[in-house]
Amino acid sequence: MEIRPAQMGDAESALVLHDLVAPFLATTGSGLRRRLSGPADGPGYGVFAAVDGEQVIGWTSTGLISGSDPVDGQLRLIVHPEHRGRGVGTALLETAHERLKEGGAVTARVFADPASVGWASQWGYRETRRVHYASMAPSDAPELPPVPEGLRLSPVNELDPRRLYEADEIAQQTKPGDAKITSRPYEQWLAAIWDSPAMVLDLSTALVDTDGRVVGFTLGNGDHEKIWSQMTATLPEFRGRGFAKLVKCATLHRAAAAGVTGMYTANYDGNSPMIAVNQWLGYTRTATHTVLICPL
Structure with missing residues (x-):
């Protein structure tokens, strides 16, 4: 070996x-x-x-x-x-x-099978929470909810990247998780998201207001066979209006039309609102991992 x-x-x-x-x-x-x-x-x-x-x-x-x-x-x-x-x-x-x-x-984190917790503790790993994986066929998506007046759905690749960056900066700093996220330079974000060949921005969706501001979005990576839904967010002042459900449902419809056969995602166990959205969309839980963190 x-x-x-x-x-x-x-x-x-x-x-x-x-x-x-x-x-x-x-x-x-x-x-x-x-x-x-x-x-x-x-x-x-x-x-x-x-x-x-x-x-x-x-x-x-x-x-x-x-x-x-x-x-x-x-x-x-x-x-x-x-x-x-x-x-x-x-x-x-x-x-x-x-x-x-x-x-x-200064720290390392890993998503691991719960059976591995004892083995990982040898290096000082401790459990912080659990994450649940889910998947579905995009062709099983429910009917698209109505788009509120004054807003429009847009494929992410048709946006001004600066607008998406501004929304993602807010989303990263307010999302649930163990890591404390501050900010990253625009050029770094462009390389990691906008210009990354791993992203499927043509099958990712944003909700945009009349001023061009992104008020909600969902981003995926993968290809036109399998897509991982890696990030979905709504700006804080627009939460509670079903916008996450809307952009994720629109993405499922566009993915199905493009021939994608599998959609995959994961949620922390404390993220009840997004878990409820995914259940409404038709996602089925397939596995659970433990989130482990250790000092380096």
Whole structure:
């Protein structure tokens, strides 16, 4: 068994591993290849594989949470069920920690199977909350709610990016979660969201007022087969009016028309309003993970 930086040739075997262990993460082959072919995505970024011959038996990816203060690192880690208990997870986790510390992170967080809590406690991980994964076929979306007068729905890629950035800045600072988000420069946001080939902005939706201000939006990443709904938000003064339900429903309709077969998302257990929205839309819970955090 060898632990090394992941390579382009690992993509096919890594996709098989992801589909076996964590299908609810909506990992795509195009997404894996894109990540492996692109330049390193800044400090703390890394993708590592545990390989046994030609088979990828473990995988971890790392990064920093944009705008977090103090700097918070995050990672994903999966190991093939037939290779657990042999030190694969330990080697991958220690490699991930080193990369995050090199990037300046003072803490690390991971979403893990609740059965892993005891194992992770060896490194000082503690449970903070739980996150629930859900999925649905976009063709099963309910009828689109009416659009309020004075507002319009728009594909995100047709917006002025500065307008979306302004709304996302507010959303990131007011969303539920453990990381304290402050702000990130516009140029950094452009690279991570607007210009990122991982995003499907043509199938993401915003609700815009007559002045062009984005009052609600939902963003997805993936491809035109599987989409991960990574962020949905309504500006604070517009909450409680069903706008999140409206933009998410509109996105489902547009995704179905584009041939997307699977929509995936996740919510923290304390985010009751968004969980209710997703249940109304038709999302079905498929898995639950524990959110673990440790000092580095």
